Amino acid sequence: MTQSINESIHAVGVVGSGTMGRGIAHTLLRHGYSVLLSDASPHSLAAAAESISNALAGDVEKGRLTEAGKRQALAKLKTSAELALMVSANFIIEAVTEDFSVKAEVLRQLETLCAPEVIFTSNTSSISITRLAAVTSRSGQFCGLHFFNPVPVMKLVEVVAGIETLPETIEKASALAVSLGKTPIRVNDFPGFVSNRVLMPMINEAIYAVMEGVADPQAVDGVMKLGMNHPMGPLELADMIGLDVCLDIMKVLYEGFRDSKYRPCPLLEKMVHARRLGRKTGQGFYDYRSKADTAY
């Protein structure tokens, strides 16, 4: 197991145990960190603990971790449905649902639990870091730490500076990303940052192409995979990210820039209304109901 090189961080608090929270917790554990994982839903927490344990077992099978390393990593995971668990954390990664009011409420509670020097980061995919930081009294010690799905595999962490973020906060967050084997790239806080400002309009346009009958999903994805060497087509990727997340991000771009080029495709909205959200609900642009989903 790679040892944590960031000795100043003794316990990372991960709030939210959905796909991203689980992936982040697993990656931290694999690299020797102690992890405090909290989620208001005991059901999601139990499922997260199980999938993290399975993912660590997968690391053992692939020779990335010894059996003893796996046991040590699991011993470093504490879970609780009570946010009070975070009182022992000295670095926070918030990864709850992509909804400003939900994140703001979690941040307000964390503010009362954590010492002022504890750095707060958010894994938000597009909500303004400046706006989230303003909910707390530590906007200098607040930045975006945007991981990519599947977290253990993807090399990038987008480190997002809000208007008040101090350079040392960016440095510490970037050092944490490096200690996880990731490459941090610093960007400024504008709607969608860089990643989703570029990625989501491509996905949205691919959905327009399907809606307008230009081609079916397989053909759209085939063009992008074979013609542009993308590892996944935009519609497969949208199914993996979650169509609800894609729609939320398009809304943030549309409202943030007030520019019609970011209007969400009506077919995307329709699919979200029908709860065809992609892999997580079994149906999106493709049908996953007969396949075991390997994602967290």
Ligand code: 3HC
């Ligand atoms: N969770 C964990 N590990 C996974 C995984 C998952 N869901 N899916 C694949 N992997 C691992 C495999 O176990 C394998 O690991 P190994 O090399 O140790 O054996 C490795 O990834 C490669 O997997 P495969 O050989 O099965 O498949 P591929 O070579 O096709 O790679 C992929 C799969 C890495 C998912 C690749 O298709 C890819 O890079 N797709 C694009 C992903 C992407 O763009 N992600 C960003 C989404 S945007 C985002 O997250 C931001 C948000 O704000 C919206």
